[in-house]
Amino acid sequence: MKTRSNSQTSLDESKAVQYLLITTAVLFLGIMLVVPLITIFVEAFRKGAEAYFTSFNDEYVLQAIKLTFITAAIAVPLNLVFGVCASWAIAKYSFFGKSFLITLIDLPFAVSPVISGFVYILLFGAQGWFGSWLIENDVQIIFAVPGIVLATIFVTFPFVARELIPLMQEQGNDEEQAALLLGANGFQTFWKVTLPNIKWGLLYGVILCNARAMGEFGAVSVVSGHIQGVTNTMPLQVEILYNEYNFVAAFAVSTLLAILALLTLVLKYILEWKVARELKKLKNEE
Amino acid sequence: MKIEVKNLTKYFGKFVALDNINLEIIEGELLALLGPSGSGKTTLLRMIAGLETVDDTDKGEILFNNIDVSKKDIGDRDIGFVFQHYALFKHMTVFENIAFGLRVKPKKERLSNEQINKKVTKLLELIQLDGFANRFPWQLSGGQRQRVALARALAVQPKVLLLDEPFGALDAKVRADLRRWLKELQEELGITTVLVTHDQEEALEVADRIVVISKGKIEQIGTPEEVFHNPANEFVINFLGNVNLFHGREEDGRLDIDSSLENEDNNSKFLIRPHELEIVSVNNKDAILQAKIRYIQLAGSQVKIELTHLENETRTVLVEISHYEFREKNIQKGDIVGIRPRALRTFENGAGI
Amino acid sequence: MRLNFGILKRQKSPIPGFGLTMGYTIFYLSIIVMIPLIALFTEAFSMGWQAFVDASTNDRVIASYKLTFLTSLIAALVNTFFGLIVAWCLVRYEFFGKRVFDAIVDLPFALPTAVSGIALTTLYSSQGWFGQYLEPLGIKVVFTPIGITIALIFIGLPFVVRTIQPALEEIQIEQEEASTSLGASRWQTFYKVILPTIFPALLTGFALSFARALGEYGSVVFIAGNMPFKTEISTLLIITKLEQYDFAGATAIAVVMLVISFVMLLLINILQRWSSRRRGMEAI
Numbered sequence: 001m002k003t004r005s006n007s008q009t010s011l012d013e014s015k016a017v018q019y020l021l022i023t024t025a026v027l028f029l030g031i032m033l034v035v036p037l038i039t040i041f042v043e044a045f046r047k048g049a050e051a052y053f054t055s056f057n058d059e060y061v062l063q064a065i066k067l068t069f070i071t072a073a074i075a076v077p078l079n080l081v082f083g084v085c086a087s088w089a090i091a092k093y094s095f096f097g098k099s100f101l102i103t104l105i106d107l108p109f110a111v112s113p114v115i116s117g118f119v120y121i122l123l124f125g126a127q128g129w130f131g132s133w134l135i136e137n138d139v140q141i142i143f144a145v146p147g148i149v150l151a152t153i154f155v156t157f158p159f160v161a162r163e164l165i166p167l168m169q170e171q172g173n174d175e176e177q178a179a180l181l182l183g184a185n186g187f188q189t190f191w192k193v194t195l196p197n198i199k200w201g202l203l204y205g206v207i208l209c210n211a212r213a214m215g216e217f218g219a220v221s222v223v224s225g226h227i228q229g230v231t232n233t234m235p236l237q238v239e240i241l242y243n244e245y246n247f248v249a250a251f252a253v254s255t256l257l258a259i260l261a262l263l264t265l266v267l268k269y270i271l272e273w274k275v276a277r278e279l280k281k282l283k284n285e286e
Numbered sequence: 287m288k289i290e291v292k293n294l295t296k297y298f299g300k301f302v303a304l305d306n307i308n309l310e311i312i313e314g315e316l317l318a319l320l321g322p323s324g325s326g327k328t329t330l331l332r333m334i335a336g337l338e339t340v341d342d343t344d345k346g347e348i349l350f351n352n353i354d355v356s357k358k359d360i361g362d363r364d365i366g367f368v369f370q371h372y373a374l375f376k377h378m379t380v381f382e383n384i385a386f387g388l389r390v391k392p393k394k395e396r397l398s399n400e401q402i403n404k405k406v407t408k409l410l411e412l413i414q415l416d417g418f419a420n421r422f423p424w425q426l427s428g429g430q431r432q433r434v435a436l437a438r439a440l441a442v443q444p445k446v447l448l449l450d451e452p453f454g455a456l457d458a459k460v461r462a463d464l465r466r467w468l469k470e471l472q473e474e475l476g477i478t479t480v481l482v483t484h485d486q487e488e489a490l491e492v493a494d495r496i497v498v499i500s501k502g503k504i505e506q507i508g509t510p511e512e513v514f515h516n517p518a519n520e521f522v523i524n525f526l527g528n529v530n531l532f533h534g535r536e537e538d539g540r541l542d543i544d545s546s547l548e549n550e551d552n553n554s555k556f557l558i559r560p561h562e563l564e565i566v567s568v569n570n571k572d573a574i575l576q577a578k579i580r581y582i583q584l585a586g587s588q589v590k591i592e593l594t595h596l597e598n599e600t601r602t603v604l605v606e607i608s609h610y611e612f613r614e615k616n617i618q619k620g621d622i623v624g625i626r627p628r629a630l631r632t633f634e635n636g637a638g639i
Numbered sequence: 640m641r642l643n644f645g646i647l648k649r650q651k652s653p654i655p656g657f658g659l660t661m662g663y664t665i666f667y668l669s670i671i672v673m674i675p676l677i678a679l680f681t682e683a684f685s686m687g688w689q690a691f692v693d694a695s696t697n698d699r700v701i702a703s704y705k706l707t708f709l710t711s712l713i714a715a716l717v718n719t720f721f722g723l724i725v726a727w728c729l730v731r732y733e734f735f736g737k738r739v740f741d742a743i744v745d746l747p748f749a750l751p752t753a754v755s756g757i758a759l760t761t762l763y764s765s766q767g768w769f770g771q772y773l774e775p776l777g778i779k780v781v782f783t784p785i786g787i788t789i790a791l792i793f794i795g796l797p798f799v800v801r802t803i804q805p806a807l808e809e810i811q812i813e814q815e816e817a818s819t820s821l822g823a824s825r826w827q828t829f830y831k832v833i834l835p836t837i838f839p840a841l842l843t844g845f846a847l848s849f850a851r852a853l854g855e856y857g858s859v860v861f862i863a864g865n866m867p868f869k870t871e872i873s874t875l876l877i878i879t880k881l882e883q884y885d886f887a888g889a890t891a892i893a894v895v896m897l898v899i900s901f902v903m904l905l906l907i908n909i910l911q912r913w914s915s916r917r918r919g920m921e922a923i
Contacts, residue, residue, distance in 0.1 A: 013825055018732060025728040026740065028721045032793055033746050035768065036758040043761055082667045089660040093652050101664075103908070107672055110904040112854025113752075114874040115893045118881065119675035122682050127886060129678060153671055174373035176654055177337055182387035182442055183361045186655035192390070196377040208748075215751030217857035222878060235753040235857070242757050242861065254754040261749035268749075269742050337653050360653045 044251035055252035064237035072213040083160025091168035117222030143225030151219040163205030211264040287445040294346030305502040318493035326502040336360035366439030370451040374423040381419040387442035429460040560606040573624025694891035711852035714791035722799030752857025782864030795848030806840035839914035850903040
């Protein structure tokens with residue numbers, strides 16, 4: 001199929017229209033996305049670099065950073081394992097109900113973050129289904145770290161799986177079958193053949209999953225209880241600092257999250273290019 | 287290794303992919319499974335390999351040296367399989383691809399690195415890719431990839447070699463070369479080989495025996511000569527090259543064309559290959575019909591001539607003659623000529639030649 | 640068949656691990672997603688019909704639905720319009736900084752919503768870079784529905800751009816050449832040939848942006864001001880009810896929102912199927 005190249009001239013709009021459209025697009029992106037991004041850094045340094053760095057010299061802020069990393073360190077690997085399992089089951093076999101299963105895996109993206117947190121309160125809160133059992137056994141999930149982790153897992157649930165399923169479907173089973181025929185066992189086949197083929201897609205999913213895990217606000221906010229130094233992640237700490245009118249500190253913590261976001265975007269861009277190249281290679285081979 | 291397929295029936299849902307297949311593959315032969323796409327030939331090959339299983343709803347068994355392998359793991363069947371699209375491991379070098387089967391063996395059976403090196407080097411020589419050990423699959427041509435796939439399959443010293451349309455994705459020249467090379471290699475190694483193809487020329491050229499398959503059933507098993515010259519039925523004739531269909535009656539070894547019999551049963555159908563027809567003068571008494579020459583194709587080893595029936599211009603006849611004969615008879619486009627079968631053999635079920 | 644999950648029947652395969660991977664998938668999906676969601680619906684059922692209707696349709700709740708829907712709708716419309724222009728420029732033109740702009744489109748995906756929320760609030764507050772110019776004009780953004788809409792535009796934009804981009808890239812140049820050679824002006828070609836082709840993608844982008852806006856919380860909560868009946872969105876109301884230990888009230892609103900989300904999901908699935916079928920037709 002022939003697609004449009006950028007050098008085409010006979011079909012282009014007049015220069016005036018082009019400039020008008022480009023100006024509109026750039027202005028819109030500038031006002032809506034770029035300026036808010038810049039604001040974060042400007043506000044963080046409004047009272048100078050010293051004030052900026054002092055913001056981090058705060059026990060609660062450090063605790064929040066630590067908790068954010070802990071949460072991501074639990075949620076991301078769990079969803080990674082799930083994503084690999086789910087995509088293996090879905091891409092490598094044919095069975096009835098496959099598209100329904102894919103829809104179920106995608107479901108958490110359709111659920112409001114607030115509701116994602118709320119459902120765990122219904123299960124594990126003091127008045128929840130398992131509430132009295134948890135109290136009797138002195139286990140706290142809601143308003144504690146386990147609740148935050150659970151809510152984070154929920155909102156980042158589909159990221160790895162939805163990246164891997166199409167990739168593995170595209171790659172088919174031939175290489176795995178070849179490996180098995182050559183005497184490899186299931187584990188060897190996965191480790192030596194499948195994994196190298198999906199590594200970029202996997203990394204892509206993990207990076208998106210991690211960005212959301214570290215940045216989630218709504219779902220975590222519902223189950224956290226906002227106990228400073230105990231159940232506050234970085235985004236929750238931002239909220240508290242902002243509501244306490246401690247704007248410099250709020251934006252200072254925000255800069256860390258913004259840098260994380262920018263880093264994610266750069267990695268995403270690179271990986272998209274890598275995955276596209278991999279797919280192209282795959283097509284060349286046929 | 288001898289392979290037997292007994293009463294094998296395979297379902298995909300309600301679809302019957304293989305319908306009561308019985309087949310014996312003799313030790314050391316090269317057997318071609320020939321048929322159109324969707325005929326079940328690949329399914330049969332994959333079932334021998336174990337890539338498709340004999341499920342509870344299916345029937346029959348597959349025996350390797352008289353032992354049922356239907357429930358055996360595919361890694362334990364001693365099979366070398368070559369995929370149509372090679373299925374080389376994209377992220378491994380040619381060397382590592384070939385070594386894969388040796389490296390995944392359990393520790394106590396595994397060769398030392400040195401021995402693996404030696405073996406792979408030898409295989410690289412065998413496939414004439416000595417200098418390519420460190421290349422990646424995407425840096426190779428299609429023919430080279432296919433040879434690597436073959437070397438990879440041979441590395442584990444399989445007892446049977448299974449090839450699924452091995453030359454299907456290659457261009458004509460490479461295909462012809464590889465075909466000959468494969469045939470020689472197979473004879474040298476003496477390994478039992480099964481090859482799936484939809485290309486009758488390929489099957490006729492390389493196979494010791496051909497199994498013609500259509501709609502999940504075996505139509506004929508025989509040597510290339512048998513299949514080509516004594517096709518068992520209409521399907522086999524049609525599938526193995528161009529053929530002319532005539533309607534008529536046989537009397538005293540002579541064919542009387544009678545197009546009014548077109549809608550009759552099979553007893554009035556005659557199939558004659560283009561090279562078995564001769565162009566004669568229009569009033570030759572042995573001619574079975576008169577026709578006008580519409581198109582002459584001079585390119586190729588034979589001259590191909592397309593004619594239309596004189597009495598019915600919508601019906602065409604194909605005739606192939608040698609260039610020598612063509613010049614001898616001074617045939618021109620637009621000529622009105624007679625057509626005569628060179629030899630009329632007896633017909634079985636009204637379908638053969 | 641060794642394993643049978645009822646509906647998940649399958650053909651036998653030589654590739655090992657179906658039981659293990661499918662078993663784990665179903666198990667993990669159940670404990671993380673299915674059981675909690677079922678708990679929500681069970682909770683709603685146990686309330687009884689009348690209580691549910693009362694809790695999910697009292698005046699304050701209805702006002703929040705109206706606000707949420709209206710602001711989400713406007714935001715999605717704005718995004719569809721500007722998203723089309725942005726996608727068009729990114730696909731068709733070369734300009735300085737194009738790659739950076741292309742990458743930055745995903746910023747709202749990557750930036751935590753709380754950070755976007757405080758950044759937008761600061762920008763549009765009366766001393767902010769934008770607010771100081773808007774307020775003298777009588778346009779108050781912060782703590783009004785306009786602010787909510789702006790936050791929703793921010794978080795919904797990538798959905799529209801990223802849906803339209805591939806559709807634009809796949810348009811066959813021959814179609815436009817044919818149209819032009821038949822005497823159509825550029826605008827006619829756009830309106831009669833290009834727009835109908837990308838329409839399913841446009842609609843999908845709109846629906847995705849709208850659906851995301853309905854459930855949004857983090858970026859809105861700072862700029863909204865959260866005044867009951869005026870600037871209180873539905874997700875915020877759920878949290879308010881929770882803080883008042885009104886679990887029944889929270890459940891009722893959550894169920895209504897969730898059902899709407901599922902309907903949107905279904906709609907988007909249908910749209911995407913339509914969109915890909917149309918693309919498939921174009922390959923012919």
